[in-house]
Amino acid sequence: MIQEHQTQLRVRYDETDPMGFVHHSNYLRYFEIGRTELLRASGGSYRAMEAAGQLVVVVRIDCRYRSPAKYDDLITVHTRIARVTAAKIIHEYKIRRGDELLVEADVTLAVIDREGRLQRVPESLLEAYQANL
Amino acid sequence: MIQEHQTQLRVRYDETDPMGFVHHSNYLRYFEIGRTELLRASGGSYRAMEAAGQLVVVVRIDCRYRSPAKYDDLITVHTRIARVTAAKIIHEYKIRRGDELLVEADVTLAVIDREGRLQRVPESLLEAYQANL
Amino acid sequence: MIQEHQTQLRVRYDETDPMGFVHHSNYLRYFEIGRTELLRASGGSYRAMEAAGQLVVVVRIDCRYRSPAKYDDLITVHTRIARVTAAKIIHEYKIRRGDELLVEADVTLAVIDREGRLQRVPESLLEAYQANL
Amino acid sequence: MIQEHQTQLRVRYDETDPMGFVHHSNYLRYFEIGRTELLRASGGSYRAMEAAGQLVVVVRIDCRYRSPAKYDDLITVHTRIARVTAAKIIHEYKIRRGDELLVEADVTLAVIDREGRLQRVPESLLEAYQANL
Numbered sequence: 114m115i116q117e118h119q120t121q122l123r124v125r126y127d128e129t130d131p132m133g134f135v136h137h138s139n140y141l142r143y144f145e146i147g148r149t150e151l152l153r154a155s156g157g158s159y160r161a162m163e164a165a166g167q168l169v170v171v172v173r174i175d176c177r178y179r180s181p182a183k184y185d186d187l188i189t190v191h192t193r194i195a196r197v198t199a200a201k202i203i204h205e206y207k208i209r210r211g212d213e214l215l216v217e218a219d220v221t222l223a224v225i226d227r228e229g230r231l232q233r234v235p236e237s238l239l240e241a242y243q244a245n246l
Numbered sequence: 247m248i249q250e251h252q253t254q255l256r257v258r259y260d261e262t263d264p265m266g267f268v269h270h271s272n273y274l275r276y277f278e279i280g281r282t283e284l285l286r287a288s289g290g291s292y293r294a295m296e297a298a299g300q301l302v303v304v305v306r307i308d309c310r311y312r313s314p315a316k317y318d319d320l321i322t323v324h325t326r327i328a329r330v331t332a333a334k335i336i337h338e339y340k341i342r343r344g345d346e347l348l349v350e351a352d353v354t355l356a357v358i359d360r361e362g363r364l365q366r367v368p369e370s371l372l373e374a375y376q377a378n379l
Numbered sequence: 380m381i382q383e384h385q386t387q388l389r390v391r392y393d394e395t396d397p398m399g400f401v402h403h404s405n406y407l408r409y410f411e412i413g414r415t416e417l418l419r420a421s422g423g424s425y426r427a428m429e430a431a432g433q434l435v436v437v438v439r440i441d442c443r444y445r446s447p448a449k450y451d452d453l454i455t456v457h458t459r460i461a462r463v464t465a466a467k468i469i470h471e472y473k474i475r476r477g478d479e480l481l482v483e484a485d486v487t488l489a490v491i492d493r494e495g496r497l498q499r500v501p502e503s504l505l506e507a508y509q510a511n512l
Numbered sequence: 513m514i515q516e517h518q519t520q521l522r523v524r525y526d527e528t529d530p531m532g533f534v535h536h537s538n539y540l541r542y543f544e545i546g547r548t549e550l551l552r553a554s555g556g557s558y559r560a561m562e563a564a565g566q567l568v569v570v571v572r573i574d575c576r577y578r579s580p581a582k583y584d585d586l587i588t589v590h591t592r593i594a595r596v597t598a599a600k601i602i603h604e605y606k607i608r609r610g611d612e613l614l615v616e617a618d619v620t621l622a623v624i625d626r627e628g629r630l631q632r633v634p635e636s637l638l639e640a641y642q643a644n645l
Contacts, residue, residue, distance in 0.1 A: 125545060126544055126548070126558070127263065127544065129263060130259060130262060130263050130264070131262050131263070131264060131265075131266045131317055131429065132434050132436070135263045137407060137440070138260060138405070138407035141403060141407065145526065146524060146526070149525070152415055154504075159584070160584040162581055163583075168401070170444070171403040172443070173442065173443050173444065174440060174441070174442045174444075175439075175440070177439050178436070178438050178440075183497070184264055185548075185557070185559040199490075204550050226274065229446075258412060259411055259415070259425070260408050260411065264562065265484075265562075265567050265569070267569070268542060270570040271537045271538070272537070274540065275391060275537050278391070278393065278537075279391060280532050282451075285545050291408070292392070292451070293450055296450075303531070303580070304536040304577055305576070306574075306575065306576050307536070307574070307575045308572075308574050308575075309572065309573045310571070311569070311572065314569070314628070317426055318424070318426040331563065362579075362580070372495045392529060392535070393529065393535045393537060395527070395529060395530050396530070397528050397529070397531075397583055398530075402526045404526060448531055
């Protein structure tokens with residue numbers, strides 16, 4: 114499993130607000146793209162997990178906003194797997210425009226089934242993630 | 247079945263763009279609230295239909311934008327059932343700020359099942375809608 | 380200034396995801412509505428502040444997700460002013476469906492000018508907020 | 513000026529709804545990306561136009577939905593300049609997944625100034641667009 118990954122995004126018009134800045138809620142969507150692409154680069158797929166009834170949900174976000182991204186900016190989402198246990202997966206994110214750090218965050222995920230019951234992180238995912246930690 | 251309905255909405259900050267206007271895509275979300283509230287006022291529920299496997303999808307939008315709504319504006323979504331057949335339901339919308347007309351649209355809906363196959367508009371809905379036309 | 384405020388919201392269809400849950404990023408939008416309505420109930424207005432060149436930005440979010448809201452749920456956003464200094468304003472949020480706690484968060488705001496320079500929290504706002512703490 | 517352009521997009525999780533389909537409002541956002549990239553490929557920039565006080569707004573959408581896109585689908589937005597006059601610019605869009613046509617639309621744009629007054633389509637843009645029609 115790859116432990117770090119970078120994805121480039123172009124800021125969309127509808128993602129920006131009257132201040133001309135990316136609305137703060139949209140960075141959470143960028144983080145989600147970051148972890149999806151990290152998993153894809155490792156040969157995995159959230160779509161396949163979801164089809165198999167393993168739903169990955171966010172249980173905590175801690176996000177620090179340093180400087181705003183603007184419309185049409187080219188930004189980089191840097192995603193890193195910080196910690197994996199049987200109960201949760203923590204990713205760290207840094208969003209940059211060139212060398213400038215814009216936003217940093219830790220996002221904690223858990224796995225539930227269709228009835229909302231907490232599940233162990235799937236063994237295959239656990240091994241793959243832990244191999245690099 | 248009620249044939250016309252009005253819902254008031256307050257424009258949210260994240261719905262507006264760097265011009266200070268509501269992003270044009272968001273009016274489609276306001277229309278959806280309009281028809282949801284019209285159906286609720288008639289004793290129906292899209293949530294219940296969806297739970298029963300009757301998925302209502304948009305098959306056509308024709309939308310004319312006259313004047314933009316802005317952040318924190320109080321706007322009214324006026325929804326009217328224009329035409330109902332076994333194959334489709336057409337609603338007409340007018341969004342106003344006070345007396346000023348901002349946006350007009352016709353939205354055509356169809357009903358499909360979970361496999362995406364086109365269904366007849368449910369008989370109960372058909373009768374209820376047609377009673378007023 | 381009012382120190383606590385409650386706003387009721389109906390979950391919109393476009394806010395929910397394939398799991399049938401409100402997408403986690405949308406709670407940040409609900410918090411924004413909560414503080415806007417708290418300020419409005421106190422006679423203030425973010426729209427007026429912004430027109431005066433005082434831009435209020437989010438500098439930190441710490442959000443814990445307990446249980447998901449679903450399409451068409453009626454939820455309550457409970458907003459409380461937790462701490463106000465010359466540099467920042469911290470609100471605490473609790474989102475509930477009936478008595479059930481769904482999401483909790485602390486959101487830290489700062490005030491900047493149009494060039495992005497940090498400003499003192501406006502004196503009027505400071506006094507008003509601190510009167511109740 | 514390039515008259516046709518194709519952009520590839522990956523459907524994001526937050527763009528899909530409880531049916532598992534892209535919410536119909538999001539295709540309008542995909543169209544906006546299509547025309548932005550067409551203009552960029554021609555050496556232009558909406559960001560630069562907006563900085564110069566030329567605001568491009570949508571005045572009409574006519575959109576036909578054939579088949580839904582789903583989470584994680586790779587889709588292609590095909591954008592074509594259909595007609596340009598001093599008053600408006602019409603683009604045609606076709607969104608496909610592989611060879612399958614999902615959505616078709618005509619979107620009409622106009623240019624306004626910061627006070628909302630209708631402007632002539634800028635001469636440079638007019639000439640560039642018409643060169644290919």
